[in-house]
Structures are given as structure tokens and as C-alpha cells.
Amino acid sequence: MKNTKTAVLVAVIAIVLIGIAYYFLRPAPEDQAEGPVSLTIVSWGGAYTESQNRAYHQPYMEMNPNVEIVNDDGSANALAGLRAQSQAGNVSWDLVDMLPSDAQLACDEGIIMPIDHDEVLAAAPDGTAASEDFLPGSLGECFIPQIVYSTIIAFNTEMFPEDAMPSSIDDFFNVEDFPGRRAIQDRPGVNLEWALYADGVHPDDIYDVLSTPEGQDRAFAKLDTIKDELVFWTEGAQSPQLLADQEVAFSTGYNGRIFDASEVEGQPFEIIWDGQVVEWDGWVVPYGDNVDAVMEYLYWATDTQRLADQAKYISYGPARASSAPLVAEHADLGIDMNEHMPTNPDNYFSPILLDNDFWTDYGDELRERFANWMLQ
CATH class of the missing domain: 3.40.190.10 (Periplasmic binding protein-like II)
Known part of the structure; x- marks a missing residue:
């Protein structure tokens, strides 16, 4: 019996020592190798998706080589698509460009995530909270506006x-x-x-x-x-x-x-x-496996400069007040937007x-x- 108790005690001590060693020797989060992340982003196609590619997607992938963004032009039927994926238990979309009325329905049905705007989104350059910087009436419980x-x-x-x-x-x-x-x-x-x-x-x-x-x-x-x-x-x-x-x-x-x-x-x-x-038009986040990566993307892609950047490629107004003064010329045509x-x-x-x-x-x-x- 004594030998058995000794063996158990040794085993417990060994487990504790292994845990302590892992805690102190594990790599810091910034040192951990990040694996590839593929984000499927749903939008409207055509000139609009191209403006998002140039203002958001391509620069973000250049800054984050481990991230691949795949475009899906399914926004015209986004609500039906999200409903079907949710019911099937197989949500393949990571971020969806959606109209506010459809976003509210999806939010009420519990198939997209509520958003704490001031926690998830960047403040304006002068420190104004996101909830005060986005244009009045544009934010929704589960909706992040992008353009007017x-x-x-x-x-x-x-x-x-x-x-x-x-x-x-x-x-x-x-x-x-x-x-x-x-x-x-x-x-x-x-x-x-x-x-x-x-x-x-x-x-x-x-x-x-x-x-x-x-x-x-x-x-x-x-x-x-x-x-x-x-x-x-x-x-x-x-x-x-x-x-x-x-x-x-x-x-x-x-x-x-x-x-x-x-x-x-x-x-x-x-x-x-x-x-x-x-x-308004903007983003909603379905419940899925890549939520953390999506939130990192959204923080960057909806800041003041990025929303102003989209107006270089298409004639939609940015949804942030702080972005409006930054709207300038079209990137290719040189005309005042x-x-x-x-x-x-x-x-x-x-x-x-x-x-x-x-x-x-x-x-x-x-x-x-x-x-x-x-x-x-």
C-alpha cells in the first residue's frame, strides 16, 4: 500500500512539474507560428467587390501573408444562404456584406453575432469611440456599416x-x-x-x-x-x-x-x-470557426483610413464621420470623388x-x- 501511495505521489508531482515547465517555457503568443487562415468573404460582386479588394482585402493579405481571402458574390441572397447554412450546421461563410434590414432579421434569428462596437472596432484618430464616429443611425445590434x-x-x-x-x-x-x-x-x-x-x-x-x-x-x-x-x-x-x-x-x-x-x-x-x-451597407459575422481572425480583419478594415480608401475606387460614401474629410481623388482616374x-x-x-x-x-x-x- 505504501509503495502504491508513493507511486501516485510521484506521478502527481511529475504532472505538476510538466505543467510548470510548459507555462514558463512555452513561446509567447507573438512568437507562436500562425498557420494559414482562409476567410470566405461574401459580397455583391462587380465594381463593388473590386473596390473592397483594392481598399481592404489585398492590403490586408500583404500585411498578413498567412491570411487568404476568398470572395463569394452571394450577397444578393445572403439571408437565405445564412439560414440554410445555419440549419444544416455547416456555416462556410466567415464574413458577409449585407443590407441592414436583412441583418436585423438574421440577428433576431440568432444566426449572426451581436457586436460590441466600441470593443470590436477602432476608435477615430482623435480618440472618438467608434459608436460616436459612425454616422447616426447606422450601427445595428449585429451590423457594422461600411458605406453610404x-x-x-x-x-x-x-x-x-x-x-x-x-x-x-x-x-x-x-x-x-x-x-x-x-x-x-x-x-x-x-x-x-x-x-x-x-x-x-x-x-x-x-x-x-x-x-x-x-x-x-x-x-x-x-x-x-x-x-x-x-x-x-x-x-x-x-x-x-x-x-x-x-x-x-x-x-x-x-x-x-x-x-x-x-x-x-x-x-x-x-x-x-x-x-x-x-x-447603409455593411458587415455581419456568422457564427463559425474563424471568428477571431474575422474580428482582427474587421478592426483594420473598418478604421477611418480604410473606409476613406474605398472611396478612391467607387462612389460610395464612408460610414464614419472621420473618414469623410479624407475622401479625395479616384485612384486611377484622378477625378474628385x-x-x-x-x-x-x-x-x-x-x-x-x-x-x-x-x-x-x-x-x-x-x-x-x-x-x-x-x-x-
């Missing part, structure tokens, strides 16, 4: 006489004086707002009207007036392509994509800023501020109705 952008209507100038160019939302709905096919996205958001705006509803009153059955009927009735001339697009890249091919005379689209097609590719497009629908921003005073004369709470509350119902309307 607008959905606008654009037209191909070659398809109209020089002395009769369209200039308003009313012109978009006026098929008699401004003939030609129109392209709109295959979802109700912004289309229903524009329908009411063109029907005489003031921008400040649109959501009060749209929240009623009568207002919804009114919006769909206005869309019926141009239904025979409509073409529907799904992905953002389709909008400028339809205009360039002259398959349509007008198309709704994201202001940054139209800017890229017009200023970079030289397409004969012009933006109608009247009634632009202004919205400030005049192309949605929030430039010359462009911001009749904005419709997209109400994400409204789309969280009414989105499923109106998406179903809109899908049925498209098939009628």
Missing part, C-alpha cells in the same frame, strides 16, 4: 434626344414622353417607394403610407402603369449591362456601379438623383431614407406579393 450608398435611376443618353433628356422619377414613370424599356430589381424595396413618390407622396411620408393596405395597393397600381415596359434584374452587374446593350433605356441601379460604368468604362450613362434611396457621392449637396436634394425597420416588419409579406405581381 444610394439606389438611383440611370438612363442611356444615346437613347434620348439631346433636348429631351429625363431628369426625374416622374419621367421614369412617363412612358409616353420618355419611351423605352425600364429595368428594375426583382424585389419590392425602393420600387414601391418610388411608385408612391411618383404618385405624389412626399419622401417624408412614404413609409407612413406604405404601411397601410391602401398605400401598398396604391404603389402596386402605380407600378402597373409601366408593367408592360419592365425588365427585371437580380444581380447588381446586370443593371449597367442592360443599359450598355440598349436593351433598356432606363434602369434602376446602385450609384457606384453606374459611376464605374460611366466614368471608368466610358458608357453614356447619366444618373437621376431625384428621389435617390439612401441606405466628392462630387460623385450620394451625400454631395448637389445630389442630395430629394432623398428617400430607406427605413430598415419598415422592411424588417413588412419585408416578407411584400416580397411575396411582389414576386406574385411579377408573374402576373
